Amino acid sequence: xxxxxxxxxxxxxxxxxxxxxKIWYEEPTEQNPYIAQQSRCHGYDLIExxxxxxxxxxxxxxxxxxxxxxxxxxxxxxLLISFINPxxxxxxxxxxxxxxxxxxxxxxxxxxxxxxxxxxxxGAGEVEPxxxxxxxxxxxxxxxxxxxLLDEGxxxxxxDWSIAPGFGSYFGGVDEMAHQLAxxxxxxxxxxxxxxxxxxxxxxLHEHQMGWLKTxxxxxxxxxxxxxxxxxxxxxxLISAPGLLAHGLEYCKKPMTxxxxxxxxxxxIESD
Amino acid sequence: xxxxxxxxxxALWDKYRAKIYSKRGGWRIGKGVYNCGYDMMNELVGEKxxxxxxxxxxxxxxxxxxxxxxxxxxxxxxxxxxxxxWCNHIGALGGTVRASVVSATVAGTLAxxxxxxxQKTLVAGVSFIQKALAAYNDGISVEEIISGECxxxxxxxxxxxxxxxxxxxxxxxxxxxxxxxxLGFSVGPHMKLAYQIEDVLSRDYxxxxxxxxxxxxxxxxxxxxxxxxxxxxxxxxxxxxxACYLDVVGRPAGTFSPLQCEDIEYQGAPARALPVSxx
Numbered sequence: 045x046x047x048x049x050x051x052x053x054x055x056x057x058x059x060x061x062x063x064x065x066k067i068w069y070e071e072p073t074e075q076n077p078y079i080a081q082q083s084r085c086h087g088y089d090l091i092e093x094x095x096x097x098x099x100x101x102x103x104x105x106x107x108x109x110x111x112x113x114x115x116x117x118x119x120x121x122x123l124l125i126s127f128i129n130p131x132x133x134x135x136x137x138x139x140x141x142x143x144x145x146x147x148x149x150x151x152x153x154x155x156x157x158x159x160x161x162x163x164x165x166x167g168a169g170e171v172e173p174x175x176x177x178x179x180x181x182x183x184x185x186x187x188x189x190x191x192x193l194l195d196e197g198x199x200x201x202x203x204d205w206s207i208a209p210g211f212g213s214y215f216g217g218v219d220e221m222a223h224q225l226a227x228x229x230x231x232x233x234x235x236x237x238x239x240x241x242x243x244x245x246x247x248x249l250h251e252h253q254m255g256w257l258k259t260x261x262x263x264x265x266x267x268x269x270x271x272x273x274x275x276x277x278x279x280x281x282l283i284s285a286p287g288l289l290a291h292g293l294e295y296c297k298k299p300m301t302x303x304x305x306x307x308x309x310x311x312x313i314e315s316d
Numbered sequence: 317x318x319x320x321x322x323x324x325x326x327a328l329w330d331k332y333r334a335k336i337y338s339k340r341g342g343w344r345i346g347k348g349v350y351n352c353g354y355d356m357m358n359e360l361v362g363e364k365x366x367x368x369x370x371x372x373x374x375x376x377x378x379x380x381x382x383x384x385x386x387x388x389x390x391x392x393x394x395x396x397x398x399x400x401x402w403c404n405h406i407g408a409l410g411g412t413v414r415a416s417v418v419s420a421t422v423a424g425t426l427a428x429x430x431x432x433x434x435q436k437t438l439v440a441g442v443s444f445i446q447k448a449l450a451a452y453n454d455g456i457s458v459e460e461i462i463s464g465e466c467x468x469x470x471x472x473x474x475x476x477x478x479x480x481x482x483x484x485x486x487x488x489x490x491x492x493x494x495x496x497x498x499l500g501f502s503v504g505p506h507m508k509l510a511y512q513i514e515d516v517l518s519r520d521y522x523x524x525x526x527x528x529x530x531x532x533x534x535x536x537x538x539x540x541x542x543x544x545x546x547x548x549x550x551x552x553x554x555x556x557x558x559a560c561y562l563d564v565v566g567r568p569a570g571t572f573s574p575l576q577c578e579d580i581e582y583q584g585a586p587a588r589a590l591p592v593s594x595x
Contacts, residue, residue, distance in 0.1 A: 050524065052485040063575070066584035072577035080577050087585030096590055109584070111591065152419060159426070202328050215329055217320040250319055310335045313342055315353055 067106065086110070100124060107279065108270055115234030116269060122232060123265045126225045127258060127280065129287020136161035140288045144295030145303040153292035154285060161281050161288065165206075166259065168277040168284075174210025174263035175273040178238045186245040194252070210242075210260020211249060218255040226261045236268040340376070352376055367391075374548040375540075382499050383538065387548065389495045390531055393488040394434075394549075395556035397563065399572075403427040403434060407557035411564030412572035424557030425550075433481065435552045440476035441532030442542040445506050448513070449536070458512045462520075473521040477529025478513065488527035496534065504537025 069087075070080035083090040085102065086109050093102050097111070100121040104112040112120060130137050140157035144150070162168050181189050190207075199205045206212035214222070223246065230239045242264045246255040259280065266276035295303065341350035349356040352372055360369050367384035371377070379387070399408035403424040410420025428434025448461050456464075465475045473479060480486055503511075510533035514525040535545045564572045 050485045050487055050490040052483050052487050054483050055481075057482070062579055062581040064581040064583050066582075068580075069582040069584065069587075070577040070580065077576040077578060078574065084587060087588040088590050089587070092590045149416065149419075155419070155423070216324040216326055220319055223319060253320070253322075253324060255319065304334075306334070306336050308345060311342060312335060312337045313344075313350065314337055314339045315341065315350075 066109065104269070107275065112269075113234070115232070119229055119232045119234035119265060120269055122229050123262065123269075124283055126229065127262055127283045129290070130161070130166075130258075130284050131287070132291055134166065135163070136167065136284065137288055137291045140292030141295045141303060144292040145298055145300055147296075147300070150293065150296055154289055157288035157292060158281050158285060161284050162277075166257070168259075168281045170206075170209055170257070170259040171263045171266070171277040171280045172273040174208075174257075174260045175267045175271075175276045177209045178242060178260075178264055178267060179273075181245075182238055182241045186241060187248050189245060190248040190252075205254065206257070207249065207252075207254055208245075210257050210263050211246060211254060212257055213254045214257060217253050218250055219257055222256040222258045222261050225258070226256050226264070229261070229265055234268075235265075238264040238268050340373075352378070354378070371548055374550065375544055382501075386492075386495060386499055386501065386534075389492060390527075390549070391552060391555065393492060393527055394552045395554065395559070397556055397559035399560040399563070401433075401556070402430070403553045404556050404560040407559075407561040408564045408572050411561040412567075412570055414565070414569055415561075417558060417561055417565075420561040421554050421558045424560070425552075425554040428553040435546060435549045437476060437528045438532060438535075438545040438549060439542045441528040442536055442540065442545045444476050445510055445529070445533045446536050446542070449506050449509050452509055458509070458516050462513060462516055473517055473523050475513070475517075477510065477532050478517055478525055479521075479523040480526040484522065485524055486526040486530075489525050489530040492527065492530050492534075501534070504534075506533040506536035509533070 067086060069084040071082040071084075073079045073081045085093060086105055088105070088111075093105075097105075098117070098121075101111055101117050103124075104117065104120055132138070132141070136157045139160040140153050143153045143156045148156070160167070164170055193207050197205075197207055204213045204216065226239060226243060226246070229235055230243055239261075242256060242260060246260075249255050262280045262283070263276055266279055267273070271279055340352055341354075341356075343349050348358075351360065351369070354360050354372075360372075364372075364378065365381060365384050365388070367388045368379055368381065371379045371384060371387060396404065399405050405424075406427050407420045407424035410416075410423055415423075429436050431437065431440070444465075451461055452458065462473070462475070466473055468474075507530075510525055510529055514529075517523045531549075532545065535548075540548070
C-alpha cells in the first residue's frame, strides 16, 4: 500500500501577526506594556459601564456592539431570567450535579454541564436550526406550514416528535412552561414578528400534543434581538449557566450517597 | 387551564424512569464486569490491547489485533507535541494558567471536534469517499467527481480528505500507507479511488491526499460508517494536547506566548462617552 514519497511544503499563506478584535481595547500603562490602565468595551470605558449600566445592558453590548434600547434590554433581561435554569431534571443539570456529588473539582462543573447543554435535543444545538426555521417561515401561513410538516414528516415510533426545530412534543405533550414564557415575552414592547408567528404556529400544533419547546422560544427572542443563528445557540448555553452551576454547587458538599445509584435490579444489562 | 387536555401516553418514559438499561454491559457487583458479552477481567484485561477494547467500546465490535495496531498508529499520527496546532494550543494555554492536566487535555480534545481538522472531519471524509465510490461505480469519472466537488466551492479543490491547512503534502498519509503495508492490509476499492483522485488533484491543483482522506478510505474499506469512524476516534488528538500542556506547566505561569496590550489589534469603535440613559 502506498505511493511515492510525499513532499511536504509550507503553503505561502499569510497568517495574522496579531490577534484582532472589535470588542475590547486595553490601554497600556507607560511603565509596563503588559498592564492595562483602561479597558473599553466597544468604545465605552469599563469603569463607566460598571458605574452606570446594568449587567444586561453590558452583556448585550458585548455581543451586539451597541447598547440596547430600553425595549431590547427589557426583553433580553426577561429571556435571561426565563432560561436561567434548565431545572434539576435536565440532563445538563444532572451532569452538573454528578460533577458536584462526585467530588470533581468544582471549577469543572460549568465546562462539563455546558458541554452537555450543547446537545441537539433540549439543548443549544437545537437553537441554531430553530432560528433558521423561524426566519425561513415567518412570512408563511402558520397553519399551512403545520399541515405541510404533518404531511411530510413522520412521527417517530417512540419518543418525542420535534416536528420543526424548536417545536414539538415534550414528554408526549405540550411544554406548558415554554408556552407561558413565550406569551410573557410576546407581551413585551420589544417583542417582534418571530415570537408572534411562533405563537400562532405553536397554537396550531396544540391539537397534535405539540407546541413551543424552550429552545424555540429562546431562538425567537435571540433572533429578534439580532443574534446570528450560530451565536444564538451559544448564548443559550450562556443563559443556562447560572442554574447549571447552582445545582452543581449545591451537591459539592453532599455525600456521594446523596445522588441515586441504581440497585443491580434496576440496572438492566439487555444482553443478559 | 392546561394545554394538555387529554391523558397522555408516557409509557416510554415510565419504562426508563428510575432504571438504567444497557446493551453494552456493566458491573455486576460481586460477579464481574461485562462488556458486550465479554468478561472484562478475564477475557479482555491482559488478553486484548487497549486499542482493541477502545474500538469495542466505540463500535460494539472487537477488532483483531492487526486493525487495532493500525488504529493505534493513526492516533500517534494525530497527536503531535506542537502547540501551534489549534487543539494543542488550547492545552498549552491551560498549562500557562495552571488548569489541571485533565481539564486542559479534554478542552484541547474538544477543540478537535472541528469541521477543519481533527476527529469530526472523518464524518465528511468517510461520507465523501463512500459517495464517490458509488458514483465511480455508476460510471462517473474521477475528473467529474472532482469537478462536482469543486463546483460547490467556487472552483476551488476543497474536498474533505484532500489538501490540508498550513502545508501541501501530508507525511502522515505516507506513514500510514507504510504501516498498512507492514500490517498486511491490501489496497481496497475506496483507497484505490482515493489515490486516483489524488493523482488528478496533484496534476491539476498540486494538492494531495491527507491523513483524513487516507483514514476515511481505509475505514470505508473496513466497512465502517461515517459516524462509526468518528466515534472510534473521539480522543484522537488528546495525547498531543497533554504533551503541550506539560511542556508549558514546566515553565513559569503566564509565560506561554504572553501578550502586551499593543499585541492586540483593536478594530472597534473609538473611545466614546456613555449616553445618559438607554437609547
